[in-house]
Amino acid sequence: MKALSVSNVGMIYDIPGGESVEALKDVSFDLEAGRLLTLLGPSGCGKTTLLNIVAGFLAPTTGTVLMEGEQITKPGRDRGMVFQQGALFEWLSVADNISFGPRMNKKRKAEYAPRVEELLEIVGLGGFADKQVYELSGGMQQRVALARCLANDPDMILMDEPLGALDALTREKMQGLILNIWKETGKTIILVTHSVEEALYLGDRLFVMAPRPGRIQRDYTLPFAEQGLTADARELKLSPEFAEKKEEILNMIWEMEEQIMGTGA
Amino acid sequence: MAGSKGGLVGLFKRGGSQNDRKTVTFGDASAVRSLPMYSLLALLGLVFFWYLATQPFGFPDDFKATVDETFQVAADDAEVRNQERIDSGNPNLIEIPFLDPTQRDYLAACAQAPDDQCSSSDYSQFLSPSKFPSPGDTWVAFNRLRTRGFQNETLAGHAGISLWRVIRGMFWGTLIGVPIGFAMGLSSRLRGLFDTPVELFRPIPPLALLPLFIVWFGIGDGTAVRLLIFASVWIMIIAARAGARTVKLSKVRAAYSLGASKSQVLRRVILPNALPELFTGVRVALGVSWGTLVAAELVGASSGLGSMIFTARNNLRLDVVVVGVIVIAVIGVLMDLIMRFAESKLIPWRGKG
Numbered sequence: 001m002k003a004l005s006v007s008n009v010g011m012i013y014d015i016p017g018g019e020s021v022e023a024l025k026d027v028s029f030d031l032e033a034g035r036l037l038t039l040l041g042p043s044g045c046g047k048t049t050l051l052n053i054v055a056g057f058l059a060p061t062t063g064t065v066l067m068e069g070e071q072i073t074k075p076g077r078d079r080g081m082v083f084q085q086g087a088l089f090e091w092l093s094v095a096d097n098i099s100f101g102p103r104m105n106k107k108r109k110a111e112y113a114p115r116v117e118e119l120l121e122i123v124g125l126g127g128f129a130d131k132q133v134y135e136l137s138g139g140m141q142q143r144v145a146l147a148r149c150l151a152n153d154p155d156m157i158l159m160d161e162p163l164g165a166l167d168a169l170t171r172e173k174m175q176g177l178i179l180n181i182w183k184e185t186g187k188t189i190i191l192v193t194h195s196v197e198e199a200l201y202l203g204d205r206l207f208v209m210a211p212r213p214g215r216i217q218r219d220y221t222l223p224f225a226e227q228g229l230t231a232d233a234r235e236l237k238l239s240p241e242f243a244e245k246k247e248e249i250l251n252m253i254w255e256m257e258e259q260i261m262g263t264g265a
Numbered sequence: 266m267a268g269s270k271g272g273l274v275g276l277f278k279r280g281g282s283q284n285d286r287k288t289v290t291f292g293d294a295s296a297v298r299s300l301p302m303y304s305l306l307a308l309l310g311l312v313f314f315w316y317l318a319t320q321p322f323g324f325p326d327d328f329k330a331t332v333d334e335t336f337q338v339a340a341d342d343a344e345v346r347n348q349e350r351i352d353s354g355n356p357n358l359i360e361i362p363f364l365d366p367t368q369r370d371y372l373a374a375c376a377q378a379p380d381d382q383c384s385s386s387d388y389s390q391f392l393s394p395s396k397f398p399s400p401g402d403t404w405v406a407f408n409r410l411r412t413r414g415f416q417n418e419t420l421a422g423h424a425g426i427s428l429w430r431v432i433r434g435m436f437w438g439t440l441i442g443v444p445i446g447f448a449m450g451l452s453s454r455l456r457g458l459f460d461t462p463v464e465l466f467r468p469i470p471p472l473a474l475l476p477l478f479i480v481w482f483g484i485g486d487g488t489a490v491r492l493l494i495f496a497s498v499w500i501m502i503i504a505a506r507a508g509a510r511t512v513k514l515s516k517v518r519a520a521y522s523l524g525a526s527k528s529q530v531l532r533r534v535i536l537p538n539a540l541p542e543l544f545t546g547v548r549v550a551l552g553v554s555w556g557t558l559v560a561a562e563l564v565g566a567s568s569g570l571g572s573m574i575f576t577a578r579n580n581l582r583l584d585v586v587v588v589g590v591i592v593i594a595v596i597g598v599l600m601d602l603i604m605r606f607a608e609s610k611l612i613p614w615r616g617k618g
Contacts, residue, residue, distance in 0.1 A: 057518055077524035087515035090614035091537040101523035104533070134614050145519075152523055 003033035003156065003188045004054065009188030011049050011214070012060055014243035023049045024060070029216065031047050031205070033155075036182050036189045036225055040196060040249070046214020047192045047207075048160055054190060055079055055158050067156070071112045077101060080149035082159040086170035087145060094120070094144055095129040101152035112151065119147040122184075123177065139170035146181065159191040163198065175202060176233060183229050196249050197237060200224055210256050217252065220245075288366070294313065312400060319399035398584040403591070406584035415585055416576050418568055424592055427562065427569040430486065431554050434493020438550060442498040446505020463502055471496040471557045479565055488565045489558060496557045497550035504546025508539025541615045548604045555597050 011024040024046040029161070031037055039047040052058040053065055056075040065072045080101075081087075088097050091224040095116055096103075102112035120126050123143040142162055149157055162178075163171045174178055175198060182189055193199050199206050204225040222245070228236055236242060290296040398406065407498035410420040418426070448455040449463070471492050482488040512535050520534045562571025570589050608615065 053517070055522060057521075075518065075521040077522065079522060081519055081522040083515040083519060086513055087519045089516065089534065089537070091540070091612070095353065100520070100525075100533075104520070104523055104525040105530050148519075148523070158522075 003035075003068065004031040004190075005066040005069075006030070006050075006054070007064055007066075009050070009053060009060045009065060011046065011053065011058070012061045024053075025213035025215050027063070027214075027216055029207070029219070031188065031190075033188050034186050035205050036179075036191065036203055037205045037207065037211060038199040039190065039192045039207050040194075040199040040253075040258070041207075041209030041214075041217070042211055042253055044214070044260075045209035045256075046211070047209050047242060049214065050209075051158050051160055051190060051192050054156075055081055077105065077152045078155045080152055080154035080157045082142070082145045082149050082157065082162045084161045085138060085141065085165045088141055088148070090132070090134050092133070093129065094125065094131050094136070097133055097144055098147045098151050100148060105152070115151060116147075119150055122150075122181065123147045137170075138166050139174060142166065142174060143177070146177070150185070151179070154187070156188040156190070157208040159189065161192055161194060164194060171198070172233060174227075178202060179225060179228050182225075196246055196253070200242060200245055200249070201228055201237060202231070208252055209262060215255075218249075267487070279572075289606055316400050319397060319402075376596070396583070398587055400451075402584050403587050404580075407588045407591075410585065410588055413584075416568070418573070419424075420573075420588070420592065423568060423570050423573045424588075424596060427558055427571070428596065430489045430569065431493060431551070431558055433490045434554055435547065435551060437490075437494045437499050438497030438554075439501050439547065441494070442501025442546075443505040445498075446502040446507075447539075449502065449511045450506040450509025451531075459502075459617060463499060467499040467503070472560055475561055475565055484564075485566055485568075489561055489569070492561050492565070493554045493558055496554050500550040500553065501543075501546050504542050504549075505539065508542030508546075509535055512538045540612050542607050544604070544612060544615075548601065550602055551604065552597065555593070556602065559593055 007028045009027045009186075010022070013021045013023055013139055015021055023044075027046075027050060038049065041047050049058065053060050054067075054072065057073045057081065059073070072079075089100065092100065098116045098119055099112050102115075116129070120129055123146055125140060125143050125147070128136070128140070133144060136144065145162070159178075163174050166174060177191070178191070179202065181187075191199075191202060193202075200222060201224050203220070203222055206218070206220040206222055207216045208218040209215065224236060226243060287293065287296060317382055407420070412419070414422065416422065416423075445463075446457055449459050450456075474495060475488070475492060478488045478492050482491060516538065517530055520530050525533065558569070559571040559574075562569040563575040566572045570593055574586050575590040577583070577589065
């Protein structure tokens with residue numbers, strides 16, 4: 001059974017003035033369990049809309065989304081979310097943020113406390129349990145967000161530009177962390193990003209999406225994520241294969257942008 | 266180097282190691298702070314000005330001796346009379362002389378002197394004791410109010426009555442206002458339902474309702490507390506409504522995808538997230554309540570600081586009025602300081618999300 005099966009999903013938003021925008025049109029794909037799918041595309045291509053539909057925050061206008069054969073109708077703890085930033089609870093300590101999910105699901109402290117410790121180590125925040133989240137840097141906050149999501153042991157992790165607000169160095173480190181977590185937990189991950197490099201490096205599958213109407217333009221299966229687990233990230237990103245793909249995708253997106261400018265004006 | 270920053274001079278200088286190294290600070294808001302020594306200076310200045318304005322001047326030297334002597338006799342007499350009253354077990358009848366003793370005795374001396382030796386130009390002040398008591402008189406009145414009281418209550422008693430009314434008013438105002446505000450922030454239907462009454466009642470100055478409240482609830486606690494509920498509830502509704510709406514969609518969504526139920530999202534996300542706004546609401550409402558209460562007590566109560574001031578005015582006891590005014594100001598400042606302290610302890614994340 002496919003971990004995720006999206007068929008003929010369409011999404012039409014009504015905007016004030018009687019017009020409507022086709023954020024997604026006829027999107028279909030299957031995703032096997034344990035894949036890391038990255039969604040890439042210019043603004044307005046519907047990548048975040050697609051992620052929100054899978055998360056259950058939005059109901060598509062047409063089509064169905066099945067997870068393990070069951071229709072997704074609302075958010076659930078089988079699908080963890082990691083947002084760009086500011087989705088942590090400032091009034092809770094790092095440890096309390098991470099244990100939020102288990103506590104909401106009425107788990108006993110003895111059940112989740114060891115796991116929280118373990119997760120802190122995994123994301124490299126050992127010893128930070130009692131810190132307040134606003135005392136942490138942006139990169140550390142995203143580590144907490146990742147750990148909070150993992151604490152619920154979801155089948156799938158959905159990330160909406162999780163590294164978008166980080167500086168370049170922190171970003172590279174976090175990419176490595178995401179790859180490691182992906183490998184170690186074997187979870188299915190869908191990650192939305194604006195960065196071509198990030199999409200190529202992290203995605204073992206990559207959708208380049210196009211706007212107006214939002215749709216999947218190209219569906220790549222990539223080797224870099226697998227290689228990135230062992231090889232050096234910088235060398236990998238400098239390899240000819242990586243550069244070639246990056247160029248190809250950049251051109252594709254560049255053309256889309258040109259088209260938008262052309263028809264829009 | 267570091268030693269030069271200490272000492273008395275340091276308290277008057279713009280502090281902070283960062284500011285010391287800045288070459289341009291005019292227009293740099295972060296370099297401007299309130300230097301405490303200047304605040305103290307302003308306070309001393311105010312008291313000094315008050316002292317000067319109530320000080321007699323143009324007083325002939327030879328009169329002074331006479332007056333001092335007369336005053337001593339009069340003061341001794343007063344002490345004896347007061348002691349008699351205390352002994353007779355009726356301390357509430359004790360009078361605090363509202364005239365400046367110096368002036369009173371000068372007038373006494375005038376009465377005995379030939380007309381041409383005593384004219385109003387000999388004795389003058391910017392503020393005569395019949396219009397504004399001097400700092401010394403006020404201090405005396407403060408101490409008497411503190412120990413012997415006025416209107417069957419000590420000063421602390423009056424202040425306590427007023428404070429307790431404010432606390433009760435705020436308690437109910439918050440208890441009623443916060444759920445309504447949250448409802449308005451979270452549901453379109455309830456927003457529509459409550460919008461009209463809130464917008465209609467909010468602009469009404471609570472004191473405009475005082476006559477009605479006195480008719481309905483009589484003079485005393487009932488009227489005062491209900492008026493304060495009316496004063497605070499709209500502020501708390503607006504604060505809670507704003508607080509509920511400041512929650513980031515991503516926080517709510519994160520909570521739902523972590524398995525939280527609606528009521529858990531309300532209690533564990535929306536409520537704590539709204540605390541900074543609620544706190545601001547409480548601070549504003551407390552300030553408004555305090556002002557409203559004192560005004561309401563002038564006519565709507567027979568105890569409390571406002572009532573004390575009103576009765577004192579009727580008896581031309583301006584020293585008591587001034588003490589009351591100062592106590593009201595000081596309590597207002599203290600309440601705000603306490604709230605600011607509580608805020609830094611209870612919601613340290615404020616402004617850091």
